[in-house]
Amino acid sequence: MNYLTIEYYLLVTAAVLAYYLLPKNHRWIPLLAGSVCFYVLASPSSVPMLLWMIGSSWLFSGYLKNNRVLFPVSIVVSVFPFFAHLLSQALKTPLPSFFLPMGLSYISLQIISYLSDCYHGRTAAEKNLLHYVLFVSFFPQVVQGPIPRYGRLAPMLKEGHDFEEENFQRGFMKILAGLFLKFLIADRAGIATNTYYAQAGVYTGPAAWLGTSMYLVQLYADFLACVWLSQGTARFFGIVLDENFDHPFTSQSNAEIWRRWHITLSTWLRDYVYFPLGGSRNGPVRRTLNLCAVFVVSALWHGVSLTYLAWGLLNVFYQTIGSLTIRARDAFWQRIHGSAFLKKTTRQIITVLMFVASSILFRSYGFHTVLKNLKALFTMNPLPEESGFLGLSATEWILLGLAFAAFWLLQHFNQRIDVERVVMNMSWGKRLLIYLLLTAVILIFGTYGFGYDAQAFIYGGF
Numbered sequence: 001m002n003y004l005t006i007e008y009y010l011l012v013t014a015a016v017l018a019y020y021l022l023p024k025n026h027r028w029i030p031l032l033a034g035s036v037c038f039y040v041l042a043s044p045s046s047v048p049m050l051l052w053m054i055g056s057s058w059l060f061s062g063y064l065k066n067n068r069v070l071f072p073v074s075i076v077v078s079v080f081p082f083f084a085h086l087l088s089q090a091l092k093t094p095l096p097s098f099f100l101p102m103g104l105s106y107i108s109l110q111i112i113s114y115l116s117d118c119y120h121g122r123t124a125a126e127k128n129l130l131h132y133v134l135f136v137s138f139f140p141q142v143v144q145g146p147i148p149r150y151g152r153l154a155p156m157l158k159e160g161h162d163f164e165e166e167n168f169q170r171g172f173m174k175i176l177a178g179l180f181l182k183f184l185i186a187d188r189a190g191i192a193t194n195t196y197y198a199q200a201g202v203y204t205g206p207a208a209w210l211g212t213s214m215y216l217v218q219l220y221a222d223f224l225a226c227v228w229l230s231q232g233t234a235r236f237f238g239i240v241l242d243e244n245f246d247h248p249f250t251s252q253s254n255a256e257i258w259r260r261w262h263i264t265l266s267t268w269l270r271d272y273v274y275f276p277l278g279g280s281r282n283g284p285v286r287r288t289l290n291l292c293a294v295f296v297v298s299a300l301w302h303g304v305s306l307t308y309l310a311w312g313l314l315n316v317f318y319q320t321i322g323s324l325t326i327r328a329r330d331a332f333w334q335r336i337h338g339s340a341f342l343k344k345t346t347r348q349i350i351t352v353l354m355f356v357a358s359s360i361l362f363r364s365y366g367f368h369t370v371l372k373n374l375k376a377l378f379t380m381n382p383l384p385e386e387s388g389f390l391g392l393s394a395t396e397w398i399l400l401g402l403a404f405a406a407f408w409l410l411q412h413f414n415q416r417i418d419v420e421r422v423v424m425n426m427s428w429g430k431r432l433l434i435y436l437l438l439t440a441v442i443l444i445f446g447t448y449g450f451g452y453d454a455q456a457f458i459y460g461g462f
Contacts, residue, residue, distance in 0.1 A: 001042040003143070003229045004182070011037055011139075016236050024160025031134055031157060031237065038139035043102035049081050050101040050137070057111045058132045061125035064118045071119045075112055082108035089304035103142045105301055109268055110136060114150045116272055123151050131158055140233040144226055146242040147264040153241075161238025169424050169431075174232030176438050177410075178225040183446030184403040186222035188396060189214045191447070195391030197363055201372035202384055208376035211390055213356050215363050217404065220245070223262070247411060249355075252347035254318035257355060265301075269294045284323070291316045302362075307370060311361035318354055399445055 001007050015034035019027050040047060060074035076083065082104055088095045101107060114135075117123040126132040135154045136142075161167075196203055196211030203211050227244045234241045244263050251257035258266050274294050280287040295312030302308050333343045357377070364370040383389075389397065413419055423431060 001038060003226060003233075004179075007041070008038070011041075012233055012236065019160075019237055020163050022160075024162075027160035027237075028131065028134060028158050031138065032130060035134060035137040035139040035142070039102065039137055039142065045098040046101040049099055050107070053078055053081065053101065053107060053111060054133055054136050055129075057115060057136075058126065058129055061115060061118045062127070064115060064125070065121050067119065071115065074115050078111050078115065079108040086300060086304050103144065106145050106147055107136060107142070109147050109265070109301070113147075113268060113272060117150060126150070126154065134158075138234075140230045141241055144223070145264055146227060146230070146244045147268055148242065153239075156239045164238065166424065167235050167238050170420050171232040171235030172435070173420050173423065174228045174235060176435065176442070178228035178232060179442050179446075180403070180438065181221045181225035181228065181407065183442055185400065185407060186218050186225055187447040188392065188400045188403075189218035189221065191396075192390040192392055192400075193218050193363070197369075197373070199384070200364070200369045201376050203390070204376045205380040207383060207390070208373070209356070212360060212373070212377065214390070215359050216356055219359075220248070221407070247415060249352055250348060251351050252344060253322050253351055254315060254354060255322060257351055258315070265298070269298060273297050284320075287323075288316065288320050291319055307361045307364060307367065310367075310370075311358055314358050314361060318358070403445075 001011070011034055015030045018030035018033070022029065039050065057074065057078035060070065060078060064071055064074060081099055081101065085095060085100060085104060114123070118125050126135070131154065134157050135148075135150060138148075138153070138157060141148065192211060192214040196208075196214065224245050227241075231241045242264050246260040246263060248257050248260035251260055274290055277290040277293055278286055279290060292313065295316050296309065299305075299308040299312035338346075357374070360373045361370055364373055388394070392400065410419060423434060426434075
């Protein structure tokens with residue numbers, strides 16, 4: 001069972017019906033039952049290890065406040081499977097499947113933040129074990145986030161919400177938009193990405209830049225699709241999950257793009273790694289070292305790999321050079337009397353190109369392949385003979401381009417107006433027509449219409 005199966009939405013339907021049939025003070029029970037059912041059906045073998053992580057962290061939490069000895073012990077014991085997973089990757093020795101609960105990386109960060117907040121007194125330890133089980137395993141976000149904080153999510157889970165038509169409309173629109181992103185953009189871009197990276201150095205020049213860019217298109221659309229599916233499902237229960245993206249490709253610096261990309265991970269690293277180490281308070285050298293720590297942790301969270309580590313350190317380099325040259329760059333624009341629009345656009349383009357280049361480290365397997373793919377960006381060789389281009393026919397490229405343009409326009413307008421609110425203010429007939437048309441587009445033009453299977457969500461593998 002996953003977020004793209006009929007079984008999942010049958011489970012959601014049953015949970016929603018039970019939720020609004022029960023008295024408000026008992027409406028957390030269907031959420032817990034739905035979460036247990038989802039986890040048991042999706043990953044039954046790893047349930048015991050999930051219970052270990054939940055039970056041990058719950059037991060520790062009540063004794064943590066200002067306890068400097070017990071706090072690190074509680075983290076090591078509670079998220080032991082995550083540390084064991086990192087060690088197994090380093091030693092290239094796979095662990096049994098039962099040792100790796102579904103959503104392990106996300107659940108581990110969730111538990112660490114909860115234990116840390118209990119230690120620092122930012123939140124009181126949850127006394128009700130079942131409420132805590134629900135917080136850790138809430139099924140719309142357990143697979144790949146957004147990464148919640150206890151103080152924000154737990155109260156929404158425990159309190160019953162009234163039925164509101166707006167929540168259902170917004171939830172339904174989020175789910176439709178998520179399916180559109182997944183089937184019309186992410187999976188189709190994934191075909192081009194896999195074709196490109198399977199043949200390192202074959203595609204060069206503009207074709208290499210396109211193949212590399214397709215990975216970011218795939219990654220962004222895929223991850224945002226899952227976030228929207230999660231938010232849409234949670235909205236049916238009146239629960240608003242955190243945003244994970246804020247138009248990242250409009251950023252004007254590497255530091256800004258990381259404030260807009262995977263926001264719940266970035267803020268987690270800021271609050272539980274960067275700030276405790278001192279942040280930027282102790283001068284540029286200490287700031288750089290703290291950034292190194294942040295991106296090393298981020299790299300390890302994604303997996304134990306030298307290419308991930310190099311990717312993290314490259315982002316530290318981007319941010320360090322950016323902060324050291326900001327005054328010189330501003331002076332340059334003043335000297336040439338460049339317009340604000342030209343300055344902004346140039347910075348956005350450079351930021352995105354740097355992000356695209358860094359993604360080669362993230363996607364390639366081994367430095368030999370990385371070097372081939374980097375070289376391909378700046379060389380020009382004849383294209384390989386093939387019936388299509390990067391695994392897609394002309395028709396599929398047109399469909400991908402149209403879908404991406406529609407998505408870009410929607411995001412552009414959504415920065416200025418609440419598009420969901422505009423749709424909700426329409427008559428029922430117009431809304432129904434929009435829903436039916438979008439559903440038809442997904443069913444007819446989704447990648448499975450060309451004989452492809454829906455790919456697993458990328459970030460579910462981290």
